Amino acid sequence: MKQSIGAKTLATPTPVWLVGTYDEADTPNIMTAAWGGICCSQPPCLAVSLRKATYSHAAIVARKAFTVSIPSQAQVAQADYVGTVSGRDGDKFAACGWTAVRSDLVDAPYVDEVPLVVECRLLHIHELGLHTQFVGEIVDVKADEALIGAKGYPDITKVRPIIWDTAHMGYYGLGEFLGKAWEIGKTITTEGMK
Template identity: 60%
Template sequence: MKQSLGAKPLVFPTPVWVVGSYDQQDKPNIMTIAWGGVCCSKPPCLTISLRKVTYTYGCITARKAFTVNVSTEQDVMLADYCGIASGKTADKFAATGLTPVKSTLVDAPYIQEFALAAECRLLQTVKLGLHTMFIGEILDIKADEAILGPDGLPDLDKLRPVAFGPVIRTYHGLGEYLGPAFSIGQNVEQSDDK
């Protein structure tokens, strides 16, 4: 029997993304978020949700751009710090030793040391209670060659992205490969004799 847990964001997992932006003084800033995901394939878009009180909220609103840097198991401590410290009072790039790279496509930096980054132009914002959802069109994906598979696309086993457990506040690796999508379930048939 299922037990009711109430209205909580307990849908697992969510990504651990480090969002890059510039402030009004052109200082590069990064912030870790866990409310995000892909929201459209054509045009390719993703969404991140931030509270208005965050420093990054103002940066993205002013610059109309951001990057999403995918946190990996190797980077998880740095990503955690970037979700604790505020860009208003801390230079997170200096504190972590990470390197900001100026995008040539959007007015936002990406992180050199993170293996996968999406450069996004802000398309729309949607206010949703405590958070505002920023919808960004992905103009390019930057990927280290070391994480690419034979097909030229990111290999999750090489990337090793981190997932976040909302409410319980824990980080997790993704786990083992289970099979190709849109293929392994093709022989499952529903029986009329249920």
């Protein structure tokens, strides 16, 4: 029997993303965000939701662009740090020993040292309550060459992304491979499992 927990943000797991923006002075900034995901295939889009109080919120609205740098498990301390301090108070790139790279496609920076980067042009803004959802059209994905696997795509086992557990406020790594999509389901028939 299931027990009611109430209306909570417990659709777990969520990603650990570093959202890159430029402020009014053209200073690069990053912040950690977990409220995000792919939201459309054509055009390719992702969405990230930020509170209006964040320094990055106004920057996305003004610049109409943002990046998502996807850190590896080895970068969990830096990912946590940039989510706990404001870009108003200092240079988070410098504090983490990271390099801000100016995107040549959108008006936003990304973290050079992370394995995977998604560059987005702002398409839509949705006011949801405490958060604003920014839908960005993906204009490019950049990956470290050493992470490229089959079919020229990043190998998730080499990216080693961080997963956020909202219920326990903790970070986790990627689990084991469970099965090939559109294949493992073939073990079930109308009569049940084979």
